[in-house]
Amino acid sequence: xxxxxxxxxxxxxxEPASTLRLQFRRFRKNRLAMASVYLLTLIVLMCFFGxxxxxxxxxxxxxDNIGAPVNLFSIHPFGTDDYGxxxxxxxxxxxxxxxxxxxxxxxxxxGIGVLYGAAAGxxxxxxxxxxxxxxxxxxxxxxxxxxxxxxxxxxGGTVSLFAAIVFTLWLTPxxxxxxxxxxxxxxxxxxxxxxGGMTGGRIVLQHIVPNCVSVVIVYGxxxxxxxxxxxxxxxxxxxxxxxxxxxxxxxxxxxxxxMSTDLRLLLLPGGLLATVLFCLNFIADGLRDAxxxxxx
Amino acid sequence: xxxxxxxxxxxxxxxxFGLGGAAMADGVLDRGMGSEWSTLDxxxxxxxxxxxxxxxxxxxxxNFGPGGTIVPGAAxxxxxxxxxxxxxxxxxxxxxxxxxxxLVAQDFVNAVSRTLNPDTxxxxxxYFYSTVSITGAAALANGETTDVSTLGVTAPDDRTVxxxxxxxAPHLLYLMGAFQxxxxxxxxxxxxxxxxxxxxxxxxxxGAYAIKEVVxxxxxxxxxxxxxxxxxxxxxxxxxxxxxxxxxxxxKRFQAGELDITYDIPVNQIEALxxxxxxxxxxxxxxYVSFYSFNLTKPEFQDINVRTALAWAxxxxxxxxxxxxxxxxxxxxxxxxxxxxxxxxxxxxFELSQEEREAKAKELMAAAxxxxxxxxxxxxxxxxxxxxxxxxxxxALMWKQVLGVExxxxxxERKAWLDEFYTTNWxxxxxxxxxxxxxAETFLxxxxxxxxxxxxxxxxxxxxxxxxxxxxxxxxSRDVELAKAEKILLDxxxxxxxxxxxxxxxxxxxxxxxxxxxxGYYNSQYLRLx
Numbered sequence: 001x002x003x004x005x006x007x008x009x010x011x012x013x014x015e016p017a018s019t020l021r022l023q024f025r026r027f028r029k030n031r032l033a034m035a036s037v038y039l040l041t042l043i044v045l046m047c048f049f050g051x052x053x054x055x056x057x058x059x060x061x062x063x064d065n066i067g068a069p070v071n072l073f074s075i076h077p078f079g080t081d082d083y084g085x086x087x088x089x090x091x092x093x094x095x096x097x098x099x100x101x102x103x104x105x106x107x108x109x110x111g112i113g114v115l116y117g118a119a120a121g122x123x124x125x126x127x128x129x130x131x132x133x134x135x136x137x138x139x140x141x142x143x144x145x146x147x148x149x150x151x152x153x154x155x156g157g158t159v160s161l162f163a164a165i166v167f168t169l170w171l172t173p174x175x176x177x178x179x180x181x182x183x184x185x186x187x188x189x190x191x192x193x194x195x196g197g198m199t200g201g202r203i204v205l206q207h208i209v210p211n212c213v214s215v216v217i218v219y220g221x222x223x224x225x226x227x228x229x230x231x232x233x234x235x236x237x238x239x240x241x242x243x244x245x246x247x248x249x250x251x252x253x254x255x256x257x258x259m260s261t262d263l264r265l266l267l268l269p270g271g272l273l274a275t276v277l278f279c280l281n282f283i284a285d286g287l288r289d290a291x292x293x294x295x296x
Numbered sequence: 297x298x299x300x301x302x303x304x305x306x307x308x309x310x311x312x313f314g315l316g317g318a319a320m321a322d323g324v325l326d327r328g329m330g331s332e333w334s335t336l337d338x339x340x341x342x343x344x345x346x347x348x349x350x351x352x353x354x355x356x357x358x359n360f361g362p363g364g365t366i367v368p369g370a371a372x373x374x375x376x377x378x379x380x381x382x383x384x385x386x387x388x389x390x391x392x393x394x395x396x397x398x399l400v401a402q403d404f405v406n407a408v409s410r411t412l413n414p415d416t417x418x419x420x421x422x423y424f425y426s427t428v429s430i431t432g433a434a435a436l437a438n439g440e441t442t443d444v445s446t447l448g449v450t451a452p453d454d455r456t457v458x459x460x461x462x463x464x465a466p467h468l469l470y471l472m473g474a475f476q477x478x479x480x481x482x483x484x485x486x487x488x489x490x491x492x493x494x495x496x497x498x499x500x501x502x503g504a505y506a507i508k509e510v511v512x513x514x515x516x517x518x519x520x521x522x523x524x525x526x527x528x529x530x531x532x533x534x535x536x537x538x539x540x541x542x543x544x545x546x547x548k549r550f551q552a553g554e555l556d557i558t559y560d561i562p563v564n565q566i567e568a569l570x571x572x573x574x575x576x577x578x579x580x581x582x583x584y585v586s587f588y589s590f591n592l593t594k595p596e597f598q599d600i601n602v603r604t605a606l607a608w609a610x611x612x613x614x615x616x617x618x619x620x621x622x623x624x625x626x627x628x629x630x631x632x633x634x635x636x637x638x639x640x641x642x643x644x645x646f647e648l649s650q651e652e653r654e655a656k657a658k659e660l661m662a663a664a665x666x667x668x669x670x671x672x673x674x675x676x677x678x679x680x681x682x683x684x685x686x687x688x689x690x691x692a693l694m695w696k697q698v699l700g701v702e703x704x705x706x707x708x709e710r711k712a713w714l715d716e717f718y719t720t721n722w723x724x725x726x727x728x729x730x731x732x733x734x735x736a737e738t739f740l741x742x743x744x745x746x747x748x749x750x751x752x753x754x755x756x757x758x759x760x761x762x763x764x765x766x767x768x769x770x771x772x773s774r775d776v777e778l779a780k781a782e783k784i785l786l787d788x789x790x791x792x793x794x795x796x797x798x799x800x801x802x803x804x805x806x807x808x809x810x811x812x813x814x815x816g817y818y819n820s821q822y823l824r825l826x
Contacts (some may be wrong), residue, residue: 061693063611066618082564082686083619083693243689243705257544261564 023214026290033286036279043276047095050088058090059244070264078268081254091269094246098273101162101247102228109166109227110220113173118208120174121181122190122200132178135171143168144237151239161240165230173219180212214291221284225277232273248273325532325807325820328540328549328559330681331710332513336494338478339411342419343710344584344730344816345559347475349537352518352820353501354478357385357404357457358469362822364813366469370399370479370502370525371457380464380769385472387455392523393481394506401451403479409444410480412436422747423476427738428465429766434746464769470733473817474503504530504821513539518820531824541709543682550802556825557810557818558802563622563683566800575805579623580812582799583634583731585739586624588676588691588724588792592752596664596672597723600789605660606724607792608645608653609698610691616795619690622683624795630743631736631782633796634814638736638775641783643793654698661699673702677716678726680707687794688726717750727791734814736778737765743785751790758784 028034051057054075061084068079078088120131147164154160184190185208193203228248234240235249243250248269255266333346338354341347351360359369371385391399412421412433425433431448435441448460459468471477481500484492492498499507504524509517518535520527538555540546543562549555561569561577570577590597590606597603612626627633632640645653666672678688685707692703708716716722731738741747744762745754758781765777785791803810808824 059693059696061690061697063614063618063694063697066614083689085693244692257562258564261568 023290027286030286030289032282036282036286040276040279040283043095043272043279044099047092047099050092054086054089056086056089058085058093058246061085067262079264081265082258087265087268090246091248091251091272094248094251094269095272095276097158097241097245097247098228098231098249099276101158101165101231102224105162105165105169105227105231106220106223109170110173110216110223112166113170114177114209114212114216115204116170117174117177117179118181118204118212121178122185122204122208124182124185128178128182132175135174138168139171147234148239158241158245161231161234164234165227169223169227169230173216173223176215176219177212180215181208184208184211218284218288218291221280221287225280225284228273228280229277323532323825324534324536325557325823325825326536326538326555327557327820328546328555329537330539330559331541331679332539333516333537334711334714336499336507336510336516337490338474338493339407339416339420339480340418341475343714345710347816348818349507349516349518350478351474351503351817352505352535353499353503353507354474355503355524356474356477356479357387357472360473360813360815360817360819362809362813363811364815364817369473370404371472374469380466381461383459383461383468385457385459387457388525389455391502391525393500393502394521394523395500396523397481397483397500398454399479399502400454401457402454403481404457404477405444405447405449405451406480406482407477408433408449409436409447411477412447413442414439419748420476422742422744423471423732426744426747426762427732427741428468428471429462431460431462438746463766465766466769466771466774467733467735467737470738470815476732478502504819505535508534515539526821530821532820535820547802550804553804555802556804556807560681560683561800561802563620563686566621566623569802573802576802578799578801578803578810578812580799581634581814582797582816583734583738583814584728584797584799584816585627585630585633585731586687586726586728586794586797587627587630588794589727589751590790590792591720591723591725592790593720594723596674599664601660601664602666602672603789603792604644605657605664605699606695606701607643607789608657608660609701610694610792610794611650611654612794613650615687615690615694620683620686622686622800623798624683625798627793627795629782630785630791630793631739631778634731634734635736637771638778640736640775640779641786643786644789657698661701666699666701668700671700671702673704674723675704675706675721676724676726677706677708677713677722679710679713683797684726691794728797730816732815736775736782740765740778740781740785753788753790755784755788 062080063084065076065080066084067082068076070079071077076086076088081087081090116131120128146168150164150167151160154163190203190207193207231240231247232249232252235247236253238253240249241247251269252266252273255269258265329345329348333349334343335341335346338350341350355369357369357371359367361367370387370391372388374383374385376383387401393399408424408430410416411418412424414437421437424430425437432446433448436444436447450458452458479502484498484500488495488498494510496507496510501507501521504521504526505518506521507516508519516537520530520533524530540549540559543560546555546558546560547562547565550558566577590603592598612628616624616626625633628642628646629640632638645656648656676688676692678684688705692705695701695703717725729739729742740762744759761777761781761784765774765781768774768777799812799816806826808826809822810818
């Protein structure tokens with residue numbers, strides 16, 4: 001009786017995968033997250049390289065074409081603003097500022113937070129208590145007032161805005177990493193490292209921080225949209241990036257004042273900001289699912 | 297009325313929440329006033345919007361009726377001597393302060409001496425020694441004497457004020473209103489000092505209204521003064537002046553019926569509003585000139601080439617017609633443009649086309665040592681009013697495009713902007729002046745170094761030319777001399793003329809009696825509510 005007998009053992013086709021690779025494989029299966037990655041990359045490339053294809057910058061006015069309407073085949077594809085500056089270029093240049101502050105701010109705030117939290121969690125005891133109380137005190141300050149005070153202290157402008165954002169946003173990663181570090185500090189491999197004579201600083205950098213990395217990546221990816229939103233919000237209120245330098249926040253502010261007459265000035269920067277924020281949040285979502293399947 | 301400044305809007309920290317409430321049909325006239333009042337001291341106030349409150353609360357020897365015409369005020373009649381040097385004002389019988397005390401001629405004499413007293417720190421003293429030259433006023437102002445009996449303003453009896461001039465002044469009456477000359481209620485000033493003016497429980501006024509409520513960053517409430525001589529003809533019981541920092545918010549409040557008269561109109565809404573509510577959009581000529589002053593204490597601005605280049609690189613037609621779009625008339629002169637009879641000079645380079653001016657401006661800038669490798673970096677200090685910001689941004693873009701100048705625009709609230717003028721922090725000042733009357737002299741007398749030392753401009757030739765103009769009694773020959781003085785001013789390029797501004801406001805159909813006034817006087821006592 002003929003029968004199909006399948007081989008008893010399927011030959012191992014895939015090589016053993018590391019945790020990280022498994023995680024990225026899971027991430028890649030998330031279509032929404034992957035689409036967001038492509039779209040975000042496109043927007044970032046457009047913001048940084050797009051303006052090079054135009055013979056003028058966002059601070060050059062074309063007084064013959066003030067308030068030009070959308071005309072995709074003219075030199076000003078999305079028209080110009082009330083001063084004859086090309087709207088598309090201004091939005092792209094505003095994107096450069098917003099995205100740079102967003103990623104750089106998240107990186108710096110995350111970096112400070114991770115080191116601070118890891119140190120506090122590892123050392124424990126009184127120092128930990130003191131460091132965490134300090135974080136709580138800083139949490140207690142009203143955010144907007146703190147930003148206004150800091151921008152007065154730094155004299156306004158992009159640098160002070162950046163400082164203010166970092167100053168207020170490093171707190172949450174510090175708390176999250178500190179909790180992680182506290183549990184890690186009791187684990188055997190840390191005790192082994194300590195018994196082996198590693199100094200506290202090296203243990204924090206070589207063992208604690210790398211073991212927190214998945215939490216940090218997930219949280220950090222949520223931090224980026226938060227920073228971008230803060231920047232736009234503060235620039236919208238007029239205490240962030242100042243004219244003539246563009247950022248999405250102050251472009252939207254100009255757009256809202258002309259809302260009833262010319263919606264274009266609001267829709268272009270507003271739409272781009274919303275798209276970027278959606279993308280970043282989908283990516284963060286995808287990362288969280290990939291790194292921590294239990295958490296779904 | 298000399299008004300330096302007109303400012304509003306700060307999208308940021310300006311927290312003026314709408315405390316409007318229902319304003320409809322409650323007998324209260326609700327008026328927007330832009331930024332907060334700078335001060336309520338009537339002898340110090342120098343900004344136009346606060347001037348409106350002042351005109352309602354106080355009354356000078358004369359008053360400005362509907363359309364800004366001169367009508368008898370505290371004085372019922374007046375006469376002038378043949379030579380035009382002595383003017384006698386006869387006060388009405390039974391004039392009273394708002395607290396019922398009698399108002400006497402000496403109160404007006406005290407007003408002039410208080411304004412001139414250097415301790416008062418008032419910018420308005422120049423009215424009395426530069427715009428008109430009252431005998432002894434200059435000596436009191438510069439501290440040569442403190443003896444007020446040397447002043448040419450006297451009160452021979454309780455109902456007569458006599459003003460003696462060194463030179464004839466055909467425009468004297470325009471300076472006898474409340475903005476320039478509010479009487480002083482000496483008992484309250486002695487009792488509480490200058491704090492009395494801003495405190496509703498202490499302030500005593502003599503105008504159609506009394507100050508009842510002062511809420512910083514919110515509003516000032518005026519109530520009809522029963523002791524005013526013409527109270528029977530004051531129709532509106534209460535007037536409320538609201539701080540309306542942001543012009544877009546002000547428009548919304550007007551549309552919601554919270555305001556009856558606005559301070560300004562958002563410039564990008566003018567066309568739409570004209571189509572929608574044409575009978576409520578009021579745009580009228582005014583005596584408000586705007587110009588950019590250069591800080592002559594800064595080394596780069598001591599070079600006339602730099603000043604000329606900056607003045608020439610501004611394309612005034614494009615600025616007004618395409619960028620600001622607020623209905624202002626581009627101007628190339630300082631004092632011309634409000635009086636058709638005055639035939640004044642234009643800025644040097646006026647005869648060239650804009651292209652030629654821009655080409656020459658580039659050469660001048662290069663001659664001054666600035667170029668692409670060494671760009672000039674300057675700041676512009678302006679109020680945050682929408683139209684002021686548009687001018688500043690437009691000018692900055694033109695400077696960048698034509699000359700490669702990098703401009704930092706520093707917008708501030710009206711009060712801060714007024715104070716900033718007396719610091720040395722600014723390079724270019726977004727300046728403005730509202731003439732007290734539609735003539736060249738109101739502007740030119742302000743530019744005398746003795747009248748406004750803040751410009752740091754020293755020109756004996758200008759002073760001499762103004763002195764010559766002051767001696768002419770008839771307007772035509774006076775204007776000829778004034779034009780010579782203006783030429784000296786314009787040739788020195790200490791300022792870049794920008795425009796002659798219109799008066800813009802939204803006036804509800806409920807308000808009757810709103811007649812355009814070139815000098816910006818719209819006293820509430822002549823308005824009626826339906």
